[in-house]
Amino acid sequence: MFRLIQVICAAFWLTGLCAGIGRAETFQLTDGAALTGDVISFNESGLIAREGDGKYSDRVPWTKFSQEDLKRLAQNPKIAPLVAPFIEVVPVERSRKTEVQIKAVSRLERPPEQSLTGAFFSSGLGVLVVLLLYAGNLYAAYEISIYRTRPAGLVCGVSALLPLGGPILFLALPAPQQRPAGNAEQEESTLAPAPTFSVPGQTAVVPETPAAASASGGGLRLAESKVASGTGALPQTQVFQRGAFTFNRRFFETKFSGFLGVVADEADKDMVLLIKAARGQHLGRRITRISAGELHLLVEKGPASEEILIPFTEIQEIHLKHKDA
Numbered sequence: 001m002f003r004l005i006q007v008i009c010a011a012f013w014l015t016g017l018c019a020g021i022g023r024a025e026t027f028q029l030t031d032g033a034a035l036t037g038d039v040i041s042f043n044e045s046g047l048i049a050r051e052g053d054g055k056y057s058d059r060v061p062w063t064k065f066s067q068e069d070l071k072r073l074a075q076n077p078k079i080a081p082l083v084a085p086f087i088e089v090v091p092v093e094r095s096r097k098t099e100v101q102i103k104a105v106s107r108l109e110r111p112p113e114q115s116l117t118g119a120f121f122s123s124g125l126g127v128l129v130v131l132l133l134y135a136g137n138l139y140a141a142y143e144i145s146i147y148r149t150r151p152a153g154l155v156c157g158v159s160a161l162l163p164l165g166g167p168i169l170f171l172a173l174p175a176p177q178q179r180p181a182g183n184a185e186q187e188e189s190t191l192a193p194a195p196t197f198s199v200p201g202q203t204a205v206v207p208e209t210p211a212a213a214s215a216s217g218g219g220l221r222l223a224e225s226k227v228a229s230g231t232g233a234l235p236q237t238q239v240f241q242r243g244a245f246t247f248n249r250r251f252f253e254t255k256f257s258g259f260l261g262v263v264a265d266e267a268d269k270d271m272v273l274l275i276k277a278a279r280g281q282h283l284g285r286r287i288t289r290i291s292a293g294e295l296h297l298l299v300e301k302g303p304a305s306e307e308i309l310i311p312f313t314e315i316q317e318i319h320l321k322h323k324d325a
Contacts, residue, residue, distance in 0.1 A: 237321035274319035
């Protein structure tokens with residue numbers, strides 16, 4: 001018998017434990033009423049209690065419970081999620097919940113302070129950047145030497161000793177003035193007129209100038225009678241210098257249109273172009289091809305001919321003259 005009583009008591013105790021809330025509680029509602037009983041049912045809308053006389057109360061909304069009762073009900077893990085939205089959080093608790101916890105993090109060590117030059121040479125990438133800049137400095141010096149018609153060795157040597165300053169210096173200097181090829185002969189001819197003499201019944205004989213004598217091997221030459229042969233005087237040589245003219249595709253198409261065709265015009269069939277560039281002089285009769293940055297000049301070399309590519313940036317002077325001039 002005693003054993004049976006123990007089993008019954010244990011069963012009641014387990015039943016009360018599973019129910020969650022098994023003892024009567026008193027709740028003070030906001031409208032002044034009081035609710036006393038055991039909580040037997042609850043959901044999002046409120047709870048239902050079984051009062052002391054065995055009757056069940058109506059479902060009481062959560063909004064009618066005081067803050068103290070709501071906090072007391074929140075101690076039950078099953079009811080806590082339902083009453084949490086109705087519990088007011090004081091500023092102190094809100095700040096405690098939203099407080100940011102600053103945690104120590106591992107940081108990279110800063111490199112030691114040093115100069116800009118030292119920083120460049122302290123890593124492989126910095127050395128590569130310095131070498132690329134130095135190579136670009138020398139290449140710029142070479143291009144400037146072509147543009148300013150200066151010796152490439154001089155410009156590149158100064159730029160190697162003075163990086164960045166050397167190219168700027170030669171770029172600021174004006175290009176040296178080149179003396180036309182015919183100036184020396186003109187000066188010699190203006191120094192002293194060549195004496196002439198004639199013998200009755202013979203053609204007039206004119207002594208050669210030193211320049212002509214060196215070209216022909218010395219001696220006297222016979223003065224050609226242009227009027228008698230009917231050819232007339234040779235056309236004057238036209239000179240186009242960089243600075244006075246802009247050498248581009250439009251310039252050649254307008255000034256030397258007769259040299260662009262396969263067959264030269266009647267007016268230009270005896271004319272030739274002497275182009276003085278940074279890499280030498282070229283004498284040609286026809287421009288075979290022309291683009292936005294360069295032209296191809298047909299140059300005769302003995303019985304053969306060859307096309308020479310000449311960039312516009314390298315051209316310093318152009319002579320349009322007669323083939324016999």
